[in-house]
Amino acid sequence: MIRGGGPSQNGRHERPVVVRAGGFVALQFDESGVQSCMLAQEPYALALGYTRTMMGFLLFQPNPRRISIVGLGGGSLAKYCYRYVPDAVVTAVEINPDVLALRSLFQIPPDDERFEVICADGAQYVDSCDHRPDVLLVDGFNAEGVPPQLCSRAFYTACRRQLPDNGLLVANLISSDSGFRRCVRSLRAVFDDAVVVVPAQDSPENVIAFAWKNPAACLSLDESLARARVLEVMHPLNLRETAIRIEYGKRIDWDERTACSQT
Template identity: 30%
Template sequence: MSKQTSATIFLILITLLVSTASQAKVIHQERSLYRNILVEDSGNLRCLKFNVRSKKSNQSCFLKSEPERLVFNYTKLMFSGMIVNPNPERILIIGLGGGTMSNTLHQLLPNATIENVEIDPAVIDVARKYFSFFENDHVTSVVKDGRIYIKRALLKKQTYDWIILDAFNGDYIPEHLLTKEFLTEAKGLLSDNGVLTANTFSISDLYNYESATYHDVFGDFYSVHNRKNENRIILVTPNGLPSLDSLKPNLGPLHDRLRQYGVNILDVYESFSSEQDWPADTKVLTDQFSPANLLNL
């Protein structure tokens, strides 16, 4: 069987599994300080969901028979960060979910330090119990608001080679993690060869505002997205974007390292775009002009 055929069959299986979500069995449910948390099983697929405003949103999923294989397309696109920096030594993840990203990165980079920051202690407990999230001397989790954590890390003069922003409250990214002030603080934590990847949505009403804000803080950035879902990864660096041609030598070694997790790094690379597709006069998001304000425009 060819790799292409195998990948096609895998995608069909995932589609079938997701399509049976309405028949999912709830194996855990609780109300935390921040949200309703559900863990549902649909055959071989287990998903963490946040129930917000009468809808359920998947936060993390894994295949129980193949827990190392990534399910969501956006998590695969997140590995665009390793195209820019293939061997980050210090990684900061804001927003834990089921801990899938942390687990995968630890397998890939066993000597890297991975700090997970999650505001909801119930989410950490669920990740440990139902999604095999693990911690050790290299992998830690902290219950803290992501912005407060970054602000304190900046005061301590800490630096990171890769910052991953993946915090969602169920509806969208918390507004205080979208502003110019916050991104400026996050930029200050990046090492000289550091990279930041942020999970956003390509069809969000905030698309233009987010784009303008990231551009205001970092300059040119790569949007990493494709037609497989609605997510968009924003990729930035502190000292200007490397050219796509300069990144090509990293693809071969990464392909071999990532394929066991279901990541086709060539597809990720081909999803890069630096097009400025937002109006030039778009307002920048600030602590005074936030997404909540946009609802009143």
């Protein structure tokens, strides 16, 4: 299982552990899963499949002006967006100061005019900031899974409020978590059912939820594949695979699938 992102809890923070092995540098908080992973020789590459699936937002927002990320971890998504989406202003929010202390180890670039890392509670940040991100990536976890404050109906309502009319929310979830179905139901309620839940690359339990403020922004498979062919010239990602995964996700009844897996 790949938890992803950084921890987010009320009142206390888990202390991160850095593991180096086989050309990888990984961030963990316990033995249940990896939070983040970096290729030592390619620090801007996306080593974990779920992060590559999350970058599927490019199919719908190929040139975002602003990207906000809740949960920094080892900075994989933030670094990738900074390098490969050069016209976007990228803001990453991380609650755990011990994770932020590892910034240089994971080669997360310093703040500049289009990149900023903030130490704050992600839910409070989304509820109070005046940014209007075209893309909002939610990738915050603790040892138990997605913290309640990052998957509540109130949180998703705040996310939707912050997005412009063509904005997109992308959230990393774990299908085996006890609150998974509740998260998906809350997303569907807030985003008027304009939600697709997609199996992530390289992980049987990570699933990525795409939620559109404007339902018409969701593309057909043919449109997604055509856009992927153009984008892959600029992005070292298999966006055609992601387009197919998104189409497949439209056909999955996650209530039924998770109910069967948990019995």
